[in-house]
Amino acid sequence: MKAEKINFHGWENCYRLTDGRLEMIVTTDVGPRVVYFGLVGTWNEMCEYPEMQGKTGGDEWRIYGGHRLWHAPEDPVRTYYPDNFPIQIMIEGDTATLSQPVEKTTGIEKQIAITFLPESKGVQLTHRLTNHNLWAVTLAPWALTVMATGGRVILPLPPRGSHPQDLLPANTMTFWPYTDMSDARWTWGRKYVMLRQDPQAVLPQKIGAMILDGWVGYARKGHLFVKTFRYQPGAVYPDWGCSVETFTNAEMLEVETVGPVTTLAPGKMVEHIECWSLFDGVPVPETDADIDQYVLPKVAEAARPA
Numbered sequence: 001m002k003a004e005k006i007n008f009h010g011w012e013n014c015y016r017l018t019d020g021r022l023e024m025i026v027t028t029d030v031g032p033r034v035v036y037f038g039l040v041g042t043w044n045e046m047c048e049y050p051e052m053q054g055k056t057g058g059d060e061w062r063i064y065g066g067h068r069l070w071h072a073p074e075d076p077v078r079t080y081y082p083d084n085f086p087i088q089i090m091i092e093g094d095t096a097t098l099s100q101p102v103e104k105t106t107g108i109e110k111q112i113a114i115t116f117l118p119e120s121k122g123v124q125l126t127h128r129l130t131n132h133n134l135w136a137v138t139l140a141p142w143a144l145t146v147m148a149t150g151g152r153v154i155l156p157l158p159p160r161g162s163h164p165q166d167l168l169p170a171n172t173m174t175f176w177p178y179t180d181m182s183d184a185r186w187t188w189g190r191k192y193v194m195l196r197q198d199p200q201a202v203l204p205q206k207i208g209a210m211i212l213d214g215w216v217g218y219a220r221k222g223h224l225f226v227k228t229f230r231y232q233p234g235a236v237y238p239d240w241g242c243s244v245e246t247f248t249n250a251e252m253l254e255v256e257t258v259g260p261v262t263t264l265a266p267g268k269m270v271e272h273i274e275c276w277s278l279f280d281g282v283p284v285p286e287t288d289a290d291i292d293q294y295v296l297p298k299v300a301e302a303a304r305p306a
Contacts (some may be wrong), residue, residue: 001018009053014035021040024069032111045218045223048148049251057084060082071141074269081106083100087099087101096114097113098111107137110138124276145254151218151253151267157190158213171211174209195246199251208258219295222282225276226277228275237259244256
């Protein structure tokens with residue numbers, strides 16, 4: 001990994017990290033945040049908000065775009081702590097670690113360690129939450145990546161079965177009060193669920209699901225972004241069992257993974273690891289058959305947490 005300090009869209013203290021094939025830009029002016037991820041010489045796979053670029057300070061939470069770390073379950077006060085202030089970065093070898101000061105209202109410290117994997121296979125992000133309170137806190141680490149417009153998220157379902165041989169349920173799916181299954185952006189396949197980002201669509205959409213296969217994808221403009229994670233059987237996940245969630249509105253689509261719910265004693269830390277892989281030459285799928293043909297071979301190549 002090579003690292004160089006740069007100015008990115010008005011944030012003066014950013015670092016470009018690259019292995020020659022993949023490049024990522026992180027900022028230390030706010031965060032911890034990843035504000036750019038893509039193949040060298042192409043484009044940002046993540047959503048950008050020009051009106052927020054370069055901004056720092058203030059008590060108002062800003063989405064900024066890119067990738068961030070939250071702690072679930074979602075709460076209008078605890079979750080939306082404004083990460084508008086400088087953070088620390090430490091670069092050692094192929095790893096850059098971003099550390100936020102302890103959140104004043106929650107007592108939680110956020111940290112993201114970014115490691116470029118050998119042979120340009122991908123990037124591993126280790127998300128850490130540390131409890132600095134004098135009491136235990138129950139939470140789940142929540143990694144949210146805000147993707148650029150015009151793509152389609154892909155959620156794999158568990159292996160399908162038949163009746164009457166398979167009498168027990170295989171997984172759960174969670175809907176929010178504003179989820180509309182009749183919305184044209186949804187594709188409800190037998191093996192996969194897809195949600196299309198549409199800049200012309202006004203109403204937001206969201207679902208969560210128990211994804212046992214440990215991956216979720218986002219296809220856009222011939223590129224395929226794949227997140228992988230560890231699913232822990234028997235663990236309690238937030239939002240009625242969700243290991244993956246996705247949200248979209250007219251501005252973006254979020255690809256989110258969630259770790260198990262844990263009760264952190266004072267001074268204790270919990271980790272949630274994702275691996276990111278990015279492929280080109282992958283058509284945006286329309287059907288289950290398209291996913292089997294074009295997406296699954298890339299998922300098989302994608303980096304996975306050790």
